[in-house]
Amino acid sequence: MSVKPEISDFIALKGQRKIVCLTAYSAPMAHALDPHCDLLLVGDSVAMVIYGMDTTQNADLDMMIRHGQAVMRRRQSALVVIDLPAGSYENSPAQALASAAEIMAKTGADAVKLEGGTDLAPHVKCLVGSGIPVLGHIGLLPQHAVAGAAFRITGRSDEESAQLHADADALVTAGVFGIVMEGVIEPVAASIAQSCAVPTIGIGASAVCDGQILVTEDVLGLYDAFTPKFVRKFANLQDDIGAAAAHYRAAVIDGSFPTKDHLFWPKKT
Ligand code: KIV
Numbered sequence: 001m002s003v004k005p006e007i008s009d010f011i012a013l014k015g016q017r018k019i020v021c022l023t024a025y026s027a028p029m030a031h032a033l034d035p036h037c038d039l040l041l042v043g044d045s046v047a048m049v050i051y052g053m054d055t056t057q058n059a060d061l062d063m064m065i066r067h068g069q070a071v072m073r074r075r076q077s078a079l080v081v082i083d084l085p086a087g088s089y090e091n092s093p094a095q096a097l098a099s100a101a102e103i104m105a106k107t108g109a110d111a112v113k114l115e116g117g118t119d120l121a122p123h124v125k126c127l128v129g130s131g132i133p134v135l136g137h138i139g140l141l142p143q144h145a146v147a148g149a150a151f152r153i154t155g156r157s158d159e160e161s162a163q164l165h166a167d168a169d170a171l172v173t174a175g176v177f178g179i180v181m182e183g184v185i186e187p188v189a190a191s192i193a194q195s196c197a198v199p200t201i202g203i204g205a206s207a208v209c210d211g212q213i214l215v216t217e218d219v220l221g222l223y224d225a226f227t228p229k230f231v232r233k234f235a236n237l238q239d240d241i242g243a244a245a246a247h248y249r250a251a252v253i254d255g256s257f258p259t260k261d262h263l264f265w266p267k268k269t
Contacts, residue, residue, distance in 0.1 A: 005079045005110060007133050007177045010038060014199045019211025021201055022219065024080075025050055025067045029216060031074035039201075040075060041113065041135075041213060042068045044083040044143070048225070049217045056142045059085040061099060068107035081111045081135050086143040089114055093126035100132045113180065115141040117167020121174040128175030136171035138164060139205060140183030151228065153204070155188035168192050168200075180213060181205040183230075204230030 013019050021039040024030045025046045033040060044059035046067050051058070068082040082103050089096035100112045111133035114120060124134050139154050155161050164184060171179055178199040181189050189206035202209030214231060217223035221236035251257035 003077045005077055007079070007110065010079050011177055011199060013038060014210045019199055019201060021211055021213035022216045023049075023213070024071045024216060027070045027074040030071040030078075030080075031076075033216065034074070034076045034078045037078045038211070039079045039081060039213075040071060042071050042080065042082040042109070043113075043215065044085050045215050049215060049223050052225075055145065056083075057086045059083070061085060061088050061102065065103055065106045068103060068109050072108050079111065080107075080109045081113050082107060082109045084112050084114045089123060090116070090120070093123045096120075096123040097126050097130055097132075100127050100134075101130070104132055111135055111177065113137055115143045117163070118170040121170040124171060124174035124176055134174075134176050135201075136168075136176040136179040137182065138167040138171070138179060138184075139181050139189075142182075151183060153183045153185060155185040161188045164188055165192060165195075168196055172197050178210075181209060204228060 010019070019038050020036065021041060022033050022037050023043040023045060024033055024040040025042060030040055042064060044056040044064065046063065047053040047056050047059040050067075051063075064082050064085050068080070071080055084096065084099055084103070088099040096114065103109065103112055112127070113135040114123065115137040117136070117138050124136065127134050140151050142151065145151055155164055168179055176198060178201060179196060180201045180203060181192065182203045182205065184192070184205040186206055189202060190208040193200040193202070193206050193208040193210065199210040201211045201213050203213050215223065218227060218231040219234050221233045221238050224238065248257070
């Protein structure tokens with residue numbers, strides 16, 4: 001039986017145990033991951049991982065809604081958060097509210113995520129004030145990365161470190177229930193994680209963070225276009241899929257598949 005997850009339960013995990021998060025873009029993946037995760041993110045990384053596009057900037061509202069609906073059909077108890085895609089929220093709090101409200105209404109998800117810090121505090125305040133929970137995302141922001149360029153790790157200078165602290169503070173004041181920290185050097189990420197009032201979720205950031213998130217296809221060895229340093233592969237399903245397809249091919253060619261058990265026969269009278 002599915003239990004509607006509560007944002008307050010997610011926040012309460014801070015200081016109790018590490019928070020487990022993964023991306024999910026499809027119904028079967030949501031079904032498989034849900035028992036093991038506190039949060040499933042329908043990330044705009046779907047554009048690269050599933051559609052083979054060059055950047056997350058190619059994701060759009062329709063894409064996020066379609067995949068959000070698929071994930072919501074099979075989630076049981078994990079919180080489902082959907083990325084607001086690039087271009088759908090940055091212009092104004094009103095634009096962010098219109099996009100977030102559409103995603104929430106059409107998917108029934110629990111929250112949205114957006115990328116940015118101090119610059120987006122008014123947008124976050126507007127969403128939270130309208131009853132839409134928001135997960136923040138600071139540090140390396142893929143929606144802002146130049147296509148084809150290497151993703152840049154942040155926090156190396158005093159200015160960047162101060163900006164990251166200011167970003168986290170502004171998001172917390174605006175009302176986010178958690179913050180994803182991506183690609184931030186260790187001492188800076190650790191110091192933000194230690195002082196942040198809401199759960200911090202690291203990806204290429206500190207183990208001090210309250211939880212971790214990775215792209216599921218990276219974890220499973222299903223996406224090899226680019227593997228960042230922060231990824232650990234816990235399986236190599238691409239090899240398993242290749243082996244299964246080779247067995248299928250051999251069975252079709254040598255006639256050992258299908259057998260009579262896979263076929264339909266007239267009913268005996
Ligand atoms: O789109 C995404 O997958 C993300 C992550 C934090 C992994 O934003």
